[in-house]
Amino acid sequence: EDQVTQSPEALRLQEGESSSLNCSYTVSGLRGLFWYRQDPGKGPEFLFTLYSAGEEKEKERLKATLTKKESFLHITAPKPEDSATYLCAVRTIKAAGNKLTFGGGTRVLVKP
């Protein structure tokens, strides 16, 4: 069974304190790994797609990396507006259509 595990569940950071979020996966065959940001009471907002080990994507203070077993979302010098829940999802070879399997998410709080 495909599994996606995110850690930590929650992360409290001071503004400017860089950190990394982990998404480890055990899947039959990875077709893509996706990172989303979700604000309270809103739908997830797409951030990155990673397809193969060694791939990296960047957007402002966020950088996503991928290995054969896990992905990291690095937050560099975070600001309070980076506070959100970050969700990792995978799409596998076995999954019908564009079905995604989500991890439990990491709730990030950045204090000024």
Place this chain on the structure above:
Amino acid sequence: GAVVSQHPSWVICKSGTSVKIECRSLDFQATTMFWYRQFPKQSLMLMATSNEGSKATYEQGVEKDKFLINHASLTLSTLTVTSAHPEDSSFYICSASRSKVNTEAFFGQGTRLTVV
């Protein structure tokens, strides 16, 4: 990015009534849409896959008679919660992708359903 619009954003209904939630892809056609349910401080749980022109595919444990899905066009899928009960209160979110190949999914803004 692509836009997926969900309506309403929130709804309150009485026990025993039915509620319809709409999900529209505004700038692309989506042959497949997905419906999720999210409980507080938890991740998204896939309920069903909505297929344009055919029956929806439900995940294990999801009652198809309780959660009716209709994908009548390439830009609209609806989820109807029938005979709602307080335990159906939740945050419901839809998603759609531009194509059938491996592309990112875009999500609606979600619908907060409260059954009283």
